[in-house]
Amino acid sequence: MRSMLPALLLLISALLPRSVLAQASYATTFLPANFQAFAIDEAGRVAGRGTDPNGNALAFVWTAGNIAFLPAPTADGQTLVANALGSGAAAGAWLSGGSMRGFVYVNGASQDTGTLYGGDTVAWGVNAAGQAVGESLDADGNSRAFLYSGAGIVDLGTLGGATAQARGINNAGTVVGGAQPGPDFPNDGAHAFLYSGGVMTDLGTLGGGFSWANAVNEAGQVAGYSLLAGDTGFHPFLYSGGVMLDLGSLGGDYAEARALNEAGLVVGLASLPGFGFSHAFLYADGSLQDLNLLAEGLGDFTLTEAVGINGQGQIIANGCNDFGFCAPVLLTPVPEPAQFILILAGLLPLSRRLLRATKRE
Known part of the structure; x- marks a missing residue:
């Protein structure tokens, strides 16, 4: 026996599967060529910008191989891009009479976010309740961070400077982005902020004169990027429990976190030593990992940026090959946990x- x-x-x-015995790996699903993805939700739906059969660039939502182009809030308008995707909601920008406006798509219809001061407006983030955040230009051309909640649009203020831009919002209404700091930081372009309870908080930097927050999860963890001390390069960060953690790099001098999930897994893009495409990365188990080494079936295709990750560990990335073929790619963990x-x-x-x-x- x-x-x-x-x-x-x-x-x-x-x-x-090999991925269990060695390192995690991902199955790949290619979306249509020359589309660009910007977000993924918990159901595995993908949102971004694509081209319809008539050659129009429109906001889209992809669901299990099916493409739905999103309508504009008015019949004479046109959606341009869906930058964010929540549970049943999408948000982005649309074109109205030559001006750019923000929109929220919920319950099968698009709503105009309005503007703060009449200038161009873009929605960058949305939550399950259909609250959207983004940026809107004032009369002087300065970007101002806004929150739209269906009943109107409000200015979130700044960190003391003239500009602010909101990038993400969670279901609790916590907002993150970047804002010009006040006179105590005269040479800093922007600092990452967290807005909650009517208060905008400066999250600091990794030692340099710039930081930016792109995403926030339900636990209040924040992902973004920052200049290092001496302004020697940009690294992605994970802000958690009042501490900004440097996530490292892939050897180059630029790396940026774009999204994170509820488990604190972070995705983004990072340059390699020398020249060439940036590579999409996953931060997990304390290290920055090149997704091109973890994804199956890429061939000569390079994943250049990862822009979203959901609670199932699915990642949406964009990439190209050397011959100009570009497309979004959905990465699904193998094996699936249930299997x-x-x-x-x-x-x-x-x-x-x-x-x-x-x-x-």
């Missing part, structure tokens, strides 16, 4: 029986 134990181990090794659990559920009782039989010998 003891001779059956090695055979059992070999059977388990054969049944478990792994089913495999173990079937093998563990067998292994127990074999072990008991071995002990009786």
